[in-house]
Amino acid sequence: MSDPVSFGPDLAEVFGPSQSDGGPDLVQLLTPEGERVHHPEFDHDFSAEELRGLYRDMVLTRRIDVEATALQRHGELGIWAQLLGQEAAQIGAGRALRPQDYVFPTYREHGVAYCRGVDPLRLLGLFRGVDQGGWDPNENNFGLYTIVIGAQTLHATGYAMGMQRDGVVGTGDPERDSAVIAHFGDGASSQGDVNEAFIFAASYNAPVVFFCQNNQWAISEPIERQTRIPLYQRALGFGFPGIRVDGNDVLATYAVTKAALQRAREGNGPSFVEAYTYRMGAHTTTDDPTRYRLNDELEHWKLKDPIERLKVYLRRNGLVDEEFFAQLDAEAKELGHHLREGCKALPDPKPLDQFGYVFTEMTEELAAQRDGFAAYLESFELGHSEGAHA
Amino acid sequence: MSNTQKITLAKGLNMGLRKAMEDDDKVLLMGEDVGKLGGVFRITDGLQKDFGEDRVIDSPLAESGIVGTAVGMALRGYRPVVEIQFDGFVYPAYDQIVCQVAKYTYRSQGKVKMPIVIRIPFGGGIGAVEHHSESPEAQFAHTPGLKVVACSNPVDGYWMIQQAIAHDDPVIFLEPKRQYHADKAELDESATPEPLFTSRVVRPGDDVTVLAYGPTVKTALKCAEAAATDGRQLEVIDLRTLSPLDMAPVYESVRRTGRCVITHEAHVNLGMGAEVAARITEECFYSLEAPVLRVGAFDMPYPPSRIEEEYLPDLDRVLDAVDRTFAY
Numbered sequence: 001m002s003d004p005v006s007f008g009p010d011l012a013e014v015f016g017p018s019q020s021d022g023g024p025d026l027v028q029l030l031t032p033e034g035e036r037v038h039h040p041e042f043d044h045d046f047s048a049e050e051l052r053g054l055y056r057d058m059v060l061t062r063r064i065d066v067e068a069t070a071l072q073r074h075g076e077l078g079i080w081a082q083l084l085g086q087e088a089a090q091i092g093a094g095r096a097l098r099p100q101d102y103v104f105p106t107y108r109e110h111g112v113a114y115c116r117g118v119d120p121l122r123l124l125g126l127f128r129g130v131d132q133g134g135w136d137p138n139e140n141n142f143g144l145y146t147i148v149i150g151a152q153t154l155h156a157t158g159y160a161m162g163m164q165r166d167g168v169v170g171t172g173d174p175e176r177d178s179a180v181i182a183h184f185g186d187g188a189s190s191q192g193d194v195n196e197a198f199i200f201a202a203s204y205n206a207p208v209v210f211f212c213q214n215n216q217w218a219i220s221e222p223i224e225r226q227t228r229i230p231l232y233q234r235a236l237g238f239g240f241p242g243i244r245v246d247g248n249d250v251l252a253t254y255a256v257t258k259a260a261l262q263r264a265r266e267g268n269g270p271s272f273v274e275a276y277t278y279r280m281g282a283h284t285t286t287d288d289p290t291r292y293r294l295n296d297e298l299e300h301w302k303l304k305d306p307i308e309r310l311k312v313y314l315r316r317n318g319l320v321d322e323e324f325f326a327q328l329d330a331e332a333k334e335l336g337h338h339l340r341e342g343c344k345a346l347p348d349p350k351p352l353d354q355f356g357y358v359f360t361e362m363t364e365e366l367a368a369q370r371d372g373f374a375a376y377l378e379s380f381e382l383g384h385s386e387g388a389h390a
Numbered sequence: 391m392s393n394t395q396k397i398t399l400a401k402g403l404n405m406g407l408r409k410a411m412e413d414d415d416k417v418l419l420m421g422e423d424v425g426k427l428g429g430v431f432r433i434t435d436g437l438q439k440d441f442g443e444d445r446v447i448d449s450p451l452a453e454s455g456i457v458g459t460a461v462g463m464a465l466r467g468y469r470p471v472v473e474i475q476f477d478g479f480v481y482p483a484y485d486q487i488v489c490q491v492a493k494y495t496y497r498s499q500g501k502v503k504m505p506i507v508i509r510i511p512f513g514g515g516i517g518a519v520e521h522h523s524e525s526p527e528a529q530f531a532h533t534p535g536l537k538v539v540a541c542s543n544p545v546d547g548y549w550m551i552q553q554a555i556a557h558d559d560p561v562i563f564l565e566p567k568r569q570y571h572a573d574k575a576e577l578d579e580s581a582t583p584e585p586l587f588t589s590r591v592v593r594p595g596d597d598v599t600v601l602a603y604g605p606t607v608k609t610a611l612k613c614a615e616a617a618a619t620d621g622r623q624l625e626v627i628d629l630r631t632l633s634p635l636d637m638a639p640v641y642e643s644v645r646r647t648g649r650c651v652i653t654h655e656a657h658v659n660l661g662m663g664a665e666v667a668a669r670i671t672e673e674c675f676y677s678l679e680a681p682v683l684r685v686g687a688f689d690m691p692y693p694p695s696r697i698e699e700e701y702l703p704d705l706d707r708v709l710d711a712v713d714r715t716f717a718y
Contacts, residue, residue: 104462132493136501137465144497148489154455155490158462158470165418165444166466180462193486196455203450357496358535360503360558363587365634 015229022276023230025244029251032304034312042245044255048319054095054250055314056328058087058307061111063332064120065281067339068110068127072285076343077127081108085248085280088306089213091115092245092253093181093275096261099141100168100178104156107145108213109183116142120335121342130346149184150191153210156182157197160206160264169207170267179207179264181257187218189234190226198238198270207264210235210272211257213247215279220292235272247275248306278304351377394578400570402547402577403433407471409548410555411441417555418463420447420456421473421509430475431511431570453483460506461490469505471555476567477512478521484529491560492535503558507551511567512540513605513655514702517695524692525604525656530562531633531665538633539586540564542607544575546630549583557586564632566605573608589636591643595623598712599643601652601666603629606703610653613708624712632662640666641673648679649715653703658686680718683711 094115235242425448428435438446460470514523663684
C-alpha cells in the first residue's frame, strides 16, 4: 500500500472542529442567559419598544402554534407543522422585511406569515383540508405555502429576477428598493432545486436572501445526513456570502437578515443566512421524534429557548412591567379564541367550486365534468344539495 | 394588400415570438442557448440582439431552474416563454411543471395566474442520440392545470405561439422538430387565426377519419393522398390541442365515416390515442363500423436512430390501420 495521495486541504482543518453549538462564526446579540452582546458587523440599536414588540411577536407566534397543535389533537386539523423553538428565527426574519419585499415560505412559516399580516386563521385551511392555501400571495407579498421541499427557492429567485427587470433594485430609494426572502430548511439544502436556485441567483445577481432555518432535523434525519460542512459555508462555493446566525436569538436574526435584505435591495446580490436553531416539537403532529432522537438533546436546547432569553433581558433591564405581561397574556388568549372558534367555523369546500379553480377560466371539458357531477349529486333525494349551488 | 411570405416552421415560430415580444413587454424568453446562439434550432434567432439580454435570457444548464424561476417571474407579472432544448430534457423540470406550474392557480383558488409557455421540440426523425426524439405529451395532458398544444405547420406555428403566450394559463407548446426547417408555407400576417384550443379538418373525406397532431399530420396527409388513388377518401383532422381536447369536429367526422385511426409518435399505451378512442366510443358508439385503431410507438424506449424510420408511424403503417378498419 502506498501513502494516500494528498488531494486538497483537510476538511477538518478548513472547517474546524465540531460545531454542535454553532461554532465560532455564530452571530449572536443575545445569549441564552439573556445577556446582550455585541457584534462588530451585525448589530442594531434596539429601542425598548422594538424589543417588547419582538417579544410580543414571539409569544403570539408560539400561541398560534400551540393552539393549532391542540386543534389537531382535537381532530379539527388533519395535521399541523409545528414551529416550536423556531419563533426567533421566524420573527427576526419576518420583522426585517419591508412592505415591498416578498416572502416565499415553506409550510412552517407561521411566524413570518403573522409578521406579514396574514390572519393565522388563513393558514389553518390547508391543514384542516378545506383548501390548499387559497390566499392571494400578492395581498401581503407572502407566497403560498409550498410543500414540495425546496421548490419555492426557485420561485423566489425568479421573482427576484422580475424585480430586477422592474427597476426596483439598487435605485437608492428605500421605498422602492425591494428584495425577496426564500425560506427553507436544512433538509431542503440537499434538494436539486435549492442548489439550482443558488446558481441562478448568483448568475443573475438576483436580490434574494436564502434563509435556511437549520433546525437540525429533517423529520428523522439529522443535519449530518445532509451536509459534511456547516451549511452557511456552502454559499461561498456558489459565489455569495453565507452567515450563520443564532436562530434562537431574535435580535441577531433580525440584524443579520436586515443586512442581508438591504444588501440585496441595493443590488449587491444574493446571500445565505443559516439560522441555527432547533425543532423543539415534532416534524408535524403525525411525527414521533422519540423514535430517533434523545431527550438529552431536547433538554439541552430548552436552555436556549428564544422567548425565555428575551424575557430575562427585558425584565433584568426594567423594560417591562407586569401590566405588559398581563396585556400580552390577554392578547394571546384572544388570539387563541379566534383560532379555535374560527377554525371550527371554516366552511367545508363545495365540491362543485373546485372545478373553477383549475384554470383562470373553466374549460368546456371541466364545465361538462362539473355539470355531470352536479346532476349526479342532484339525483340523490337527500344531502349534497349544498354542492349544487354553482 | 395582403402581406404574405413563404416561411418554414422555424421562421414562423421565430416571427411569432418576435411579434409577441413586440406586443407585450412582459413577455420574456428563457432557456439554454436561446440568446446569442438563437437556440440549437435557431427558433429564437436574432431576438436577444433586438430585445436585449433582460428579455431573452440565456439560462444556466438546469431545466428545473428554468421552469422554477419562470414560476416566480409569472408571479411578478411577467409572461415567461421557456425553451426546453429537447423533449427528453424536460424531465428534470417535471416536478416544477407538474407540482408548481400546473397547481399554483388551483392552490390559490384562482387568485394567481401562471401565464407560462413551455416550448418543447418533440418527436423523432432527425437521426439523434438518446433523449432527443421523444414524445412526452401524454404526461402533460394527463396533468390537470396544464394546457397542451402541438403545432404541425409554419402558419400554425406563427399564430399558435402568439396565442399561447397571450393565454393566461400555462401551456405546454410542442413543436415537431423534424418539421422546423422542412416544408415552407404561405403566411398571411393579416389573416385572422382560429382560436388556439381548436382542432381542424385539414383534408375532408367521407370514408375514414384519421386523427393526427404535430409531426404525424404530414404523414396523415400523405396517407390521404395515397388512399385517394385507391378510391378511399380519408378525412384528416389536426387535433392541434391535446388538453383540452376539441372533440366536436372529431365526433362529427366519425359519425359520418364510422371509422377512425389516430396516429402519433408517442407510445400507444395510455397515449393520446387511448383517450381519444375512449371518448369516441362514448360519443359515437352507434356510428362506429370498427374500433378506433391507434398507430404509434411500440412500448420500448426510442430506438437507435438507424432504425427510427421503421419505428415511427409512417405511410404504410397508417394505411395498414386504415385497411384494418374495413376488416370488421
